[in-house]
Amino acid sequence: MKLLEDRILKDGQVFPGNILKVDSFLNHQIDVELIGEMGKEIKRIYDGCGVNKILTIEASGIGIACITAQFFSCPVLFAKKTKTKNIAATVYKTKVKSFTHGTEYDVIVSKDFISEGDRVLIVDDFLAEGNALLGLIDLCRQAGAEVVGCAIAVEKGFQDGRKRVESQGVRVESLAIVESMSDNAVTFRR
Amino acid sequence: MKLLEDRILKDGQVFPGNILKVDSFLNHQIDVELIGEMGKEIKRIYDGCGVNKILTIEASGIGIACITAQFFSCPVLFAKKTKTKNIAATVYKTKVKSFTHGTEYDVIVSKDFISEGDRVLIVDDFLAEGNALLGLIDLCRQAGAEVVGCAIAVEKGFQDGRKRVESQGVRVESLAIVESMSDNAVTFRR
Numbered sequence: 080m081k082l083l084e085d086r087i088l089k090d091g092q093v094f095p096g097n098i099l100k101v102d103s104f105l106n107h108q109i110d111v112e113l114i115g116e117m118g119k120e121i122k123r124i125y126d127g128c129g130v131n132k133i134l135t136i137e138a139s140g141i142g143i144a145c146i147t148a149q150f151f152s153c154p155v156l157f158a159k160k161t162k163t164k165n166i167a168a169t170v171y172k173t174k175v176k177s178f179t180h181g182t183e184y185d186v187i188v189s190k191d192f193i194s195e196g197d198r199v200l201i202v203d204d205f206l207a208e209g210n211a212l213l214g215l216i217d218l219c220r221q222a223g224a225e226v227v228g229c230a231i232a233v234e235k236g237f238q239d240g241r242k243r244v245e246s247q248g249v250r251v252e253s254l255a256i257v258e259s260m261s262d263n264a265v266t267f268r269r
Numbered sequence: 270m271k272l273l274e275d276r277i278l279k280d281g282q283v284f285p286g287n288i289l290k291v292d293s294f295l296n297h298q299i300d301v302e303l304i305g306e307m308g309k310e311i312k313r314i315y316d317g318c319g320v321n322k323i324l325t326i327e328a329s330g331i332g333i334a335c336i337t338a339q340f341f342s343c344p345v346l347f348a349k350k351t352k353t354k355n356i357a358a359t360v361y362k363t364k365v366k367s368f369t370h371g372t373e374y375d376v377i378v379s380k381d382f383i384s385e386g387d388r389v390l391i392v393d394d395f396l397a398e399g400n401a402l403l404g405l406i407d408l409c410r411q412a413g414a415e416v417v418g419c420a421i422a423v424e425k426g427f428q429d430g431r432k433r434v435e436s437q438g439v440r441v442e443s444l445a446i447v448e449s450m451s452d453n454a455v456t457f458r459r
Contacts, residue, residue, distance in 0.1 A: 108382040109331075109345040111338045138327035142335040142345065148301045155299040155332065192298040 080120050080254040083232065084267050086113060093260045097235065105232060106139035106204050114146045117254055121202070121230040122150035124252050128227045130200040132156060132193065134219065136175075136186060136211050140203040143232060147202055156193060158186045158215060171221040175214035186214050188222075195223035206231040206253060209240030216247055228252060236268045270310050270444040273422065274457050276303060283450045287425065295422060296329035296394050304336045307444055311392070311420040312340035314442050318417045320390040322346060322383065324409065326365075326376060326401050330393040333422060337392055346383060348376045348405060361411040365404035376404050378412075385413035396421040396443060399430030406437055418442060426458045 092100040104110040130151050135144035136158045144155045160175075162184065170187040177184065193199070201215045212229055219226045228250035234241065236256040244251050256268040282290040294300040320341050325334035326348045334345045350365075352374065360377040367374065383389070391405045402419055409416045418440035424431065426446040434441050446458040 102379065103381065104344075107347065107349070107379055109335060109338075109347070111335050111345060112342070114335070115339065138331060138347065138349070141328060141331040142347075145299060145301050145304070145332040145335050146339070148299075149305065149336070152302070154294075155301060157297065157299070157328070157332075159297070159328070189292065189297055191293065 080117065082113065082116055083255045086110075087233065087255060087257075087265060091265060093262065093265065097237075097260060099233065099235070099257065099260060099265070101204075101233065105143075109142045111142070111146065114143055117143065117232060118147035118150050120254060121147050121200075121252075125151075125200055125228060125230065128200070129198045130227050132197050132199050132224075133202050134158065134188070134193070134199050134215055135202045136160070136215060139205075143204055144202040147200075147230070151200070154192075156188055158188045158218060160184050161187055171218045173214045173217040173221070176208075176210045186211075186218070188218050190222070193219065193222040193224050197222070197224035198227050199224050200227050201229045202231075203229070204232045206234040206240040206244075206251070207238045209238075209243040212240065212244050212249075212251075213247065216244070216249055230254075233257065270307065272303065272306055273445045276300075277423065277445060277447075277455060281455060283452065283455065287427075287450060289423065289425070289447065289450060289455070291423065295333075299332045301332070301336065304333055307333065307422060308337035308340050310444060311337050311390075311442075315341075315390055315418060315420065318390075319388045320417050322387050322389050322414075323392050324348065324378070324383070324389050324405055325392045326350070326405060329395075333394055334392040337390075337420070341390070344382075346378060348378045348408060350374050351377055361408045363404045363407040363411070366398075366400045376401075376408070378408050380412070383409065383412040383414050387412070387414035388417050389414050390417050391419045391439075392421075393419070394422045396424040396430040396434075396441070397428045399428075399433040402430065402434050402439075402441075403437065406434070406439055420444075423447065 234253035424443035
């Protein structure tokens with residue numbers, strides 16, 4: 080999506096360790112007009128797939144998920160990160176490794192809000208190693224829900240995430256795929 | 270706001286300890302159509318106040334903030350909860366006590382995204398003791414930004430939050446004010 084790529088080139092910042100900072104418009108400050116265009120594009124891509132629920136993970140996926148859900152006229156469900164040891168029997172739980180922080184955490188969703196028959200679109204801001212997506216897919220499958228696919232804002236195309244998610248039989252669509260990054264030079268795969 | 274009050278009566282659940290669960294439509298699963306109507310109402314209330322930025326706190330404020338920001342045509346900034354001890358010089362930091370969890374945590378925003386001249390509307394899902402709002406107000410004031418007011422989805426009118434926030438000279442508007450709760454009987458202040 081050219082609009083997003085152009086914005087990354089204009090306002091994104093590259094830091095050592097393959098870190099791409101887009102916090103001026105995507106995941107700290109949020110440009111809701113840009114996100115609106117991204118939501119429209121995600122709707123175009125997954126139109127006709129029968130999506131009836133959008134699933135994301137707190138916190139930085141929530142904004143994109145909510146605005147995208149407006150185009151699908153469906154609710155958003157956001158999975159919560161938790162450190163609580165005693166998890167209620169009323170939730171589905173999975174483990175996710177954080178690429179950014181090098182830690183592992185539990186992720187939960189209430190059993191009340193996802194079930195067999197749901198056709199779920201997973202939305203998130205970043206795809207790198209794919210750990211968050213794999214966790215969200217696991218939650219859907221525990222619930223017996225169908226994962227229609229994933230819609231990602233920015234994919235790091237030089238990492239393994241897409242391969243790992245696709246090997247689960249799940250479609251992956253990213254609005255911008257970063258091919259390489261170095262000293263503020265970002266190139267995209269098209 | 271009758272639409273929200275009716276939804277709370279229909280789908281909200283009361284638990285011991287004055288806990289009102291609205292996680293089927295507000296802060297776990299999110300009904301984006303309802304939030305759209307709430308955003309429209311917040312725009313009506315604060316129209317003409319020159320709001321150029323909406324500030325919220327992760328995670329459950331982000332959805333309401335993003336959808337509301339569409340009506341103001343302004344960006345959202347969400348403050349992050351952090352446990353990192355060494356906070357960069359590039360952020361404003363404050364401490365917030367959690368009413369729900371009985372803990373205290375640091376909350377930060379980047380100095381890049383809030384500054385003198387900003388006219389900030391603070392948006393959040395709940396107002397109880399007001400600790401989150403007071404923290405967000407503190408962040409704005411550290412930055413020299415003007416707090417236009419607060420827009421809250423659900424206020425617990427029997428707790429001290431409003432009084433504490435108003436004593437800072439900040440306007441508080443809530444879309445639903447819970448007067449009392451007991452065994453699934455919720456009454457509103459109108």
